Amino acid sequence: MIKRVFPVLALAIFSSMLGAGIVVPLLPLYAESMGASGLWLGFIFAGFSISRTIFTPVFGRLSDRKGRKLFLVIGLFTYALISFTYVLAGHVYQLVLIRIVHGITGAMILPIAQAYIGDLSPEGEEGKWMGYSNSAFFSGFGFGPLMGGVLATQWGMDLAFITMGALNLLAFTIAVIMLPRSDVKKKAATPPLSFLDMRRSGNMAGLFSFRLAIALGRSSFFTFLPLFVAMELGLPENLIGILISVHVLLTSLLGIPGGKVADIFNRRALVIIGCLVIFTYLLLISFSPGFWPLLALCILGSVGTAIATPAVLALTVEEGRKYGMGSAIAAITIALSIGMAMGPIISGALVDLANINAAFYFSAGLALVGGTLFIFFTRSS
Secondary structure (H helix, E strand, C coil), X not given: CHHHHHHHHHHHHHHHHHHHHHHCCCXXXXXXXXXXXXXXXXXXXXXXXXXXXXXXXXXXXXXXXXXXXXXXXXXXXXXXXXXXXXXXXXXXXXXXXXXXXXXXXXXXCHHHHHHHHHHHCCCXXXXXXXXXXXXXXXXXXXHHHHHHHHXXXXXXXXXXXXXXXXXXXXXXXXXXXXCCCCHHHHHHCCCCCCHHHHHCXXXXXXXXXXXXXXXXXXXXXXXXXXXXXXXXCXXXXXXXXXHHHHHHHHHHHHHHHHHHHHCCCCHHHHHHHHHHHHHHHHHHHHHCCCHHHHHHHHHHHHHHHHHHHHHHHXXXXXXXXXXXXXXXXXXXXXXXXXXXXXXXXXXXXXXXXXXXXXXXXXXXXXXXXXXXXXXXXXXXX
């Protein structure tokens, strides 16, 4: 079953993250053309993450009760429709509203698709299939900015937004035709418990803490790496793009073998090892004297992420069989959303108080804290 269904779910994840990536280089310019201030720009970016954070547990729990396909196809369809409305926005407040609604629709795609994969993953192969899903995630996010930049440069921003909508409309059509209902699998699973019950789980607390800490650090890294490369090292924009693209796309490629490794070796140990690798590369960023050492560190970061993330997702699937797959996946997705929203704000304040190196020390420290909390909460496993 999973071999037939997975390509459809991977397409849903890929198209969703491709859409998220497409708007990254375009939104600041698009908002500025409407006269947006720095504060409004913050609202535009934060609106998506905040609304997705709020609605992810709602849709995750509902999908545990009603089935995955209903929410996934609704999410893909509405995500596509909202993508088209970017071209209609004429004022900043309209753009904020669009981003908020887009975040709500996004809450029905990534966590639901991953929960669907978790439902169908055979025992002992959770790492393999969640590793594949993680590759779809990073592939979409990696190619998105590149596609958005090319489309906007050659044919204008409107076509970039329309392309984002068209890709999700294609994913919606394929999902409607090819995805089976998940009710049979769902009925065989343990009835979902409350979020309070899940909060009492040491494993879930450890996974949530680790995911939150790494997301805080990752968002800080992506925010301030371009500034560090340009201002401290004096390197051109094309080399900045190469660093980020290599990091993201290599993470995507390594996620596949990383998932298979998570099915062979102790998953808890893999999370800890990956955490130490992530800590090391983030700590050394500010000491890097040029492009090639930075590229080596970005590759090291991809290796660390590929070791830890599939293991985290596989452990989450194990917990999902106890508490409801949608609820468990929703919990770590919330951690991801909070981290991506708050990381740049906190690290930005630290940079203002100290210097740009503080952002990378902050990120490295978070990795260490996240790993420590994971060890503490999962110690009885």
